[in-house]
Amino acid sequence: MPAPPPPPRLPPTSATSATSEPVSAPADELAAERAHLALARAELARMREHTLSLGADAGDAIAGDALAHTLWLRARALQDDPRTTLFFGRIDTEGAVGEDRLYIGRRHVTNASGDPVVVDWRAGVSTPFYRAGPTQPMGVRRRRRFGVEGGQITALEDEWLTPADTGPGDPDAGGTGRSALLAREIERPRIGPMRDIVATIQPEQDEIVRxxxxxxxxxxxxxxxxxxxxxxxxxxxxxxxxxxxxxxxxxxxxxxxxxxxxxxxxxxxxxxxxxxxxxxxxxxxxxxxVRAADPAHVARLKGEARMAQVLSDAVWSSVRPAPEALVVPRGSRRWRLPASQVQDILDELRTRGVRYAAARAMLPHRLAHAVLLEMERAGDSPDDRVQDAVARSAPVRAYVKQVWPQLTPGSVLAGVLGTGDGLAPDQQDVVWARPPRSPGSARWSVADLALLDEVADLLERTxxxxxxxxxxxxxxxxxxxxxxxxxxxxxxxxxxxxxxxxxxxxxxxxxxxxxxxxxxxxxxxxxxxxxxxxGFRVPASVIGYAARLLPHVAPGLAAPESVRTDPGRLDVLQVPDAVAGTVAAVAAAAQDEGTVGVVVPDAWVDRVAAALTVAGLEHEVLDGEHAEERLLPVHLVPATVAKGLEFDQVVVVEPADIAAAEPDLRSGLRRLYVVLTRAVSGLTVVHARPLPAPLRQG
Structure with missing residues (x-):
């Protein structure tokens, strides 16, 4: 992979050197920006105090509660976080009179007159901060980024975007992604939950966001x-x-x-x-x-889209043909609807495109309306009250129950899985070997939940x-x-x-x-x-190693490109005892700043946890449902839970066992690709068994 490009050459007036690390700005520049930060914090506090002072008297109790809740949400959104700054950037544009400055931050802050002190990053005027470049400056003369430590501005860095400032022969000066402060923020150690990236959003990301x-x-x-x-x-x-x-x-x-x-x-x-x-x-x-687990091939069959038609057929086949005429006694008269007329009503309701339960609710009223027409033909003058009474009458309710039974998602799915009705021959593996006595006693799997939801939507619109x-x-x-x-x-x-x-x-x-x-x-x-x-998270050495798997798991995808200046650390350690080797690797990784993720085969969690405890390495176990309440730097992660997580240092234990735990080779290598790409700074692979073949190549 080619080396990262050099940092941009900035004019002598910039507060940043041409090195990859930002330096402290002149004292007067930093003092001015810190003063603006203090002003912004004071104005935010004023806005919050004003919100809290507003009364919630809205005329009645319900409206008052709603207003009070709205004000509470507003006040909570206006809380200041002392660990960071209210703004992370500034853009200077040439306005109608002189130069306009906009400070870009996480929320909008105004002064008492309503003038902006900080502009919300989501506002339209903030877009140039993320997208402006030398070829399309979007009216921006200078983009300034701030270095932040402990909620204070410690450094700043300028990018000059207009030709007069960048100078001839320097078309790429100030290009997005070459900022030393930007690189430092992207590569900052990961401690605690995921952070927002409002200070580092790239142009291609911003287009998706907006x-x-x-x-x-x-x-x-x-x-x-x-x-x-x-x-x-x-x-x-x-x-x-x-x-x-x-x-x-x-x-x-x-x-x-x-x-x-x-x-x-x-x-x-x-x-x-x-x-x-x-x-x-x-x-x-x-x-x-969920009280059952399906074999992989059964879960796949239950997840196929053709199950939707099977369930739809099962629901609508519950509507039975009209068995006989509907007879409704009313006073001294008996009103009769022939079975053929009732069947026409049933057929019409089935083709209306409404949900099963909605059509069932319409049926008694449609039957009652047909009875009213018979009354009118006989010379009576019934009104809406008569129609409602007929719709609620016992004969109509009994007839509806007979031809259009009430269904539940569990009863429909239990019928399909218990009998196999409507399933193709190659789907018969989803049928229960021992059907439950009732839907309430059924042992549903994760795959069944989607089927239950499909039936629920067929009955009533989601x-x-x-x-x-x-x-x-x-x-x-x-x-x-x-x-x-x-x-x-x-x-x-x-x-x-x-x-x-x-x-x-x-x-x-x-x-x-x-x-x-x-x-x-x-x-x-x-x-x-x-x-x-x-790629902004995974360093080049780590992503290059994991990319060896791509031709085997997703041949049509291009390998990701790491744009980080730090290539990261990659160590592949073959050891006689994988558990002992893991303890040593974790002890070494824990010496660095940030979090350590120890990704192990699911079956190894208990023994690795015990070994870490014996070695005095405190850790949290992530089980996929929740983490323990302690905020410790070392996290023990089953391989099946690693997806979506990130850690500064990652120790991957016995890749061959991680891959072998999956039902087939491709899914095993895909699982391995996931766990190998969780590292932000360094990856250590510990193995006693031979590595999977793609990782041994190159």
Whole structure:
């Protein structure tokens, strides 16, 4: 891989040297910027105090509670974080009179007169901070970045974007991605949950973040390209730009497991957005407790899209032909609807395109209306009260129950899996060997949850949200994708994933196919596929090692390109005892700043944990549901939980066992690709057994 480009040559007036590390700016420059930071903090405190002083008297108790909750949310969003600054950058533009300066930060801060002190990074005027360059300066003369330590400005760095400032023969000066402060921020040690990346968003990322709310974006992102952070920042931008619309319809983030959601859960609150719901696919589809595990081939069959038609047929076949005439006594008269007339009503309701339960609710009223027409033909003058009484009468209710029975998701799915009705011969493996006595006693699997959700939507329409962010989408089955997609049936999605990291029996090989299952036309104007290949998290030595697996797991994908100045550290250690070697590697890695992730085969967790404890190395175990409450630097991670997480130093234990734990070679190598790309600074591979063949090559 070619060496990273040199840092830009800046004019002598810049507060940054031409080296790769920023230096302290002149005292007067730093003093002026620190004074502006103090002003911004004072104005933010004033705004928060003003919000807290507002009364919640809205005329009635319900409106008062709603107003009080709104004010509380506003005050919480205005809290200052002393660990960081209120702004991270500045752009100087040539205005109508002199030079205009805009400070770019995480939230909007104004003075008492309403003039901006800090501009929210999501505002339209902030876009040039992320996208301006020498070839398209977008009216920006200078872009300034700030170095921050402990909530104080410690350094600054300028990029001059206009030809008069960059000088002749220097077309690339100030180009985005060559800033020493930017590089230092990207390569900062990872401690605690994922941080926001508002200070380091790159132009190609910013275009995704600011895509219109009506656009569904699918992001194919290699490890370390920031796709997860981009998706979260897109949610924050949408809530800023379309707040009234999305406040009503809601925004949802769907992640692979609870540990991942805890890892990313601090990003949106740090940007002032605290109303977004985070969930996993299993939690989203929790129609019943999971008490069974399917073999891989059965899970794959249950996840296939053709199950949707099987379930639809099962639901609508429950509507029975009209067996006989409907007779409704009314006073001294008996009103009769022939079976053929009832059948016409049943057929018409089935073709209306409404859900099963909605059509069932219409049926008694349609029958009652037909009876009223008979009354009118006989010379009576019935009104709406008579029709309602007929619809609620015992004969009509009994007839509806007979021809259009009430269903539950569990009863429908239990019928399909218990009998195999509607299934193709090659799907018979999904049929239960021992059907349960009742749907309530059924032992449902994770794959069954998506099927239950499909039936639930056939019975009653699932409410749609305004926007859904779906991460690690390559791991969802077609039926799971359908379940997520119906939550955005009238909204849009941000779909994030990497085909090379698909590790489930049903992982996708085509984003077009996945988008189709999500209910979005991949070829429509409102749907776009974006590819991110520039890696900001994983250093070159680590990504180069992991990329040896790509030809075997995703031949059509290009290898990611690390743009970091630090190539990182890679150590591959063959040892006689993998557990003892792991303890030694962890002890060495723990000497460095930041977090240490120890990724082991799932079956090894207990013995490695015991060995770390004996060695006096305190650690947390990530089980996929939650982390322990202690905030320790060393994390013991089962291989199946590593996806989406990141650590400064990563120790991967016995790659051959990690790969062998998967049902086939390709999914095993994909799992290995995932765990090898979790490192931000250094990777140590500890093995006693021979490495998988692709890693031995080169």
């Amino acid at each position: 895509a219109d709310v009506s656009t569904t974006i699918c992001v194919q992102g290699a490890p370390g390209t920031g796709k997860t952070a981009v998706g979260l920042h897109r949610a924050a931008w949408l809530l800023y730009a379309f707040r009234e619309r999305l406040a009503r319809s809601g925004v949802l983030v769907v992640g692979p497991n609870r540990a991942f959601l805890e890892h990313v859960g601090a990003v949106l609150p740090s940007l002032g957005e605290i109303t977004v719901r985070h969930t996993t696919v299993e939690e989203l589809l929790a129609h019943a407790p 409410p749609s949200l305004g926007h859904v962010v779906l991460d690690e989408a390559q791991d969802l089955s077609p039926m799971q994708l359908r379940a997520v997609g119906r939550r955005a049936a009238t909204g849009s999605l941000t779909v994030l994933g990497d085909i090379a990291q698909g590790t489930t029996p049903w992982s996708t090989d085509s984003w077009e196919e996945s988008l189709t299952h999500l209910g979005k036309d991949p070829h429509a104007d409102g749907t776009h596929l974006e590819v991110l290949v520039r």
